[in-house]
Amino acid sequence: MAGFREYKIGSRIFGLALGGSMTITLFFPSINIASTASTDVALAKQLAVGHETGFNLDDPLLLGKNKPIVVNLKTDPKSGQALPAEQTVFVYPVGAPFPAGIIHPRILGTGVEELSVQQGHIEDARKDAGAVFAINKAVYNGKQVSYIDDLTTTKGWTPEDVMRVAKDEDVSHAGAGKTMFVREGCWWCHTLLPEETQDWQVFGAPPMQGDFNGESPTAFGSDRKAPDLLHVGSRNSSREWMMMHFFNPRLVQPHSIMPRFDYLWGEKDASGNKIDYAKWRAEYTDYREGKRVTPPEVPSYASNSEIRSLIDFMLSLK
Amino acid sequence: MFKYLMAKNEDIPPGASAVFFGFSAIIWFVIGTGLGSFNAAKLAFPDFVTGDMYFAFGHMRQVHVMAVIFGWISMAFAMAMMYITPALGNNKLWSEKLGIWNCMLWNIGLLVALTTLWAGITSGREYSDFPWPVDLYLATCVFIPLGVNVWMTILNRRTQGIYTTNWFFAAATFMVIIVFLVGNSPEFFHLTGLTEAYLTWWFAHNVLGLWITPVAAAIAYYTIPKITGNPLYSHRIGHLHFWSVVVFYSTPAAHHLMSAPLPEWLKSFASVEGVLILVPAIAFVSNIMLTMKGKWHMFVENVEVRFTITGCLMAIPLNMQGGFQQTRAINWYIHGTGWIVAHAHLALLGFSTFLEAAAVYLGLQTLMNRKLYSLKLANLHFWLLLIGFTTYWVSMTIAGLIQGAGKIYEVPYIDVVIAEHPYMIARWLGGTLVFFGNTLWLYNMWMTARKGTVIPQGRMPHELQYER
Structure with a gap:
């Protein structure tokens, strides 16, 4: 076995370099971050x-x-x-x-x-x-x-x-709602991190260092294809707007590219009636094609539906 | 291949696991780019396949990313290692049987991992999205066996000294295990808050910097000298590349979170280290370009050289972007925009994919002793990849600049969405070209295995004429 015999110095320097890098990028920051008190x-x-x-x-x-x-x-x-x-x-x-x-x-x-x-x-x-x-x-x-x-x-x-x-x-x-936020991948387009350098006017104040203690996952997001949501509950606190927007974003914002989240309503609406999605979509298509004057009514969600939790979470983001 | 799972190690023909890995990688590339094209269609036409949880963008987005990283790119790496490491050590792979099992467990694990991710079972952390049981599986059944096979092959080499490519392979297989285990520690130990956020990006940065970038470069250090017949221009510059990757590429993780409330010293440190990424980048590109001296005709005539050199040329804009876009002055403008998406595709679909594709073309022909079935299809594959990627990159860069302007000048967000729409369609078209190119490639390699001309003993594939 040839081993690493010609590389004694090299392999030691490699260990030193990688260890040094991990000390600086992991150990030192962790001391800083751990000393931050919760806000x-x-x-x-x-x-x-x-x-x-x-x-x-x-x-x-x-x-x-x-x-x-x-x-x-x-x-x-x-x-x-x-x-x-x-x-x-x-x-x-x-x-x-x-x-x-x-x-x-x-x-x-x-x-x-x-x-x-x-x-x-x-x-x-x-x-x-x-x-x-x-x-x-x-x-x-x-x-x-x-x-x-x-x-x-x-x-x-x-x-x-x-x-x-x-x-x-x-x-x-809101806790169950954050789970929906993570599961449905809302954070692939909506960040939860107003940037420190701008964003003050539109999306509100950026977070402080102590704003995250105990949170997991933080789900900052990296790809902002849509508005930041960290303070969305302060900008818009209307449940009715949220409801229409989640069911079909094009109902309230014709140019939105957000997916429809109608499936989070589940089987039944607030009164316990079965939701007829096929009928709704057919009527919506008629509306888009000008065959109907008004879009079909968005069903009210049941109080134990997944969409209720998600809207609760949205409104909790003050 | 499955018949070798229970065979004795010495009864398995050398190269069997590399071939298994090579075809798996191409199949995952077809799947991964197909998913990418589908996702892009949803961004261009939001009501395309709608109202179903499993086809919602949020569920499918990361399945595409993980399929190309852990399926295509990493499996192509494994293929290259199982083929190149023994070739450079003048010996055989330490264990073909381990390689075959490694590949099978990898395919099964990835299939399960992507299915759970698709169902929405995620850790909620970008690039370390898989739930922790899947992470443990990937560490023990994917990366550790791969590392053991590579290290043992290098340790049992029959040459004096270790060639550049194998330093990178040995170091990168070791580093990816460390990065994988440390980077997923928030899930294993339930770390929370800023620590969790920072470690997420520590992982994301290092899996690119200490796994994908160095291994892709290492492949070029083999393919270019091997095919052109020129010795590597400089062993010393190779040293510079290797050491600067270890030192400079392992430290700038925090530059992914320049606008987050991390300690300021950490962001400044990361930003400076981030600019120093130009050191390994320039060392690598210049070394490969100078190795080509006198053989530039092969850039036109030989498929593998063309892929490799195109990939190396793309490393120039890639690292110019990478070095400077993370400084505060520029990050301010382009952070979180399509510019970054374009940059990520320049790294993975531009630079790295072109180098790996060359290794898979070369490796599969060499190990199967079959000349490439069709040059025409390979050329078509090359151009579909290049044109598709360029369309994608240009459209996303423009979309990113629009988003950046919208961000700085506080334009209502919906106006940015409207302005981006044509570029979303262009991105979808570009991605679709890449997908079609890859289906042609799969067909071409399959036909090579079945109908390619047999390469005589002791000859390299590039020494034979193309027939179609």
Whole structure:
């Protein structure tokens, strides 16, 4: 065997070069990134979206299973009294995996971690019992810091209590919706990253370094064939517009090249009637060819349909 | 081929696994470019095959990308390695049986991987889209066996010293395993946030820089001297190329995220290293061009040389773009636009594909001892690829400049979409030409296997006259 005998120096330099390159491009940046504390955006995002929205063993087919539910709470779930102010809580039903920040509080960053553990008691949250979280503010080292509060421990609110008093219009399935966003490949055309150098006027402020702690996948996107969506919920908050746009984008924007996502409506509409897609498409073709004055009516989506989650996620992007 | 799966290693004819890989690569190229053409049609005509989850653009887009990267390009690399590595070591492939199994497991794995991706089961991370069980499979059944076969063949060589091509093969098979395992660590260990975003692009950058680019170049270091009969112009420049790839190409990952909130020092560092990519690029192109001295007639007469030199010439605009488009001043304008899509196709469909196609043409003829069936079809293949690619590249570059202008001058987005429409149609036409060219190639190679003139012992294919 000839081996590498003539290449002793070469193979050592190769190891050194590759090791050096990995130290600079992996180890050094990881120190920087790990020292960044979560912003409010990061806390809200990871609590709303949950553990993982790409492939994972809790939702292997990316159907939006085992995801948290965001509730705009108006009444105290224990006493039934009206709350002084509406409160956003993040409900993790039994079995829904917690986001990375709850499992490893260290990634929340200095201050947020300490408050979340000591005042928020997030380490007492248990997946097999479910939990309800909220974002609160407290003072840490003389500064106002947001932290995660485990309301199941601190107030005794269980997921069942909260869901009992929550009405459907107060509920957002943004976590399941982000799964749809990833599965349907929305991010192949719509970025989630307004650029630092421009975009301020049209697509809103670019994100901060601490806006992503605990999020996976971040799905920035690289190929912007369509508008950036990081702040789409601030630009357009109309569910009706979203509904028509997803069913057939050409209904609201004749020049759009977006695919139709009518299949996310599923079998049945909001009233439980079977959706006749063939009929709808035939009528739409008539409309396009001028044989009809108005396009056919877009069916209302069922409250447990995939499109509902996706629209919830869109509207959560403020 | 399947009969060799259970045969004894010494009963398998040398080159069997390279032939298996070669035909698999061409078939995946036909599939991959067919999908590309289909996707492009959807961007030009959004209601073309609509309302079905499995034919939605978002589901199909990355199936095209992964089919060409892991099917066509990487399998053509494996073919080239199993053919060239032993040829340069004056020995046989360490294990033909491992090669055959490697190829079969690769085809099965890729089929499963692309099917899951098609169904929407994705990690949601560009270029590392496959879910982690698939990643583990690809590492253990695709890249590690390939690496072992290449390294063992080099270690058991019967020559003094190692030729340039084999340094690259040995280093790249090692680096791709490291890159694959480290780059997918966000999925294995559930890393989140900016770390996840950065590692996604660390993987995407390095799989191109430490796998596709160096292996494609290494192939040219073999084919040009072998066919022209000229020795490589400079061994030293080859050294410069090799070391500058390892040092400069492994470091600029962050330049893919110039507008993301990564640490500023990292972006500046990556940007400077990114410009230094010109060092290996110039070393490589000049070395190959100078090797051609006195043999430029072969650029016209010989199919393999024509493919290789065209690929090398495309490396010039490729690296000029690559070196400068990632600097802040230019990235500002073209980031996220069709310009980048054009650049990516210049790298994979221009530069790299042309070099690999030459290796597959040469390797399959040599290993099967059959002269190419038809020069006419090969010429047609060349021109369909070149014209199709150029149409694609020009139209996407213009579309990218329109998008860039729209971005900077804050034009309402829909006006950009309207302005891009003619270029979307041109891109679809270009991609379709490439697809047709590849179907002709598959037919040509199939007929070569069946009807090509037998090459006498001790002769190279290019020493025989073309017959059709």
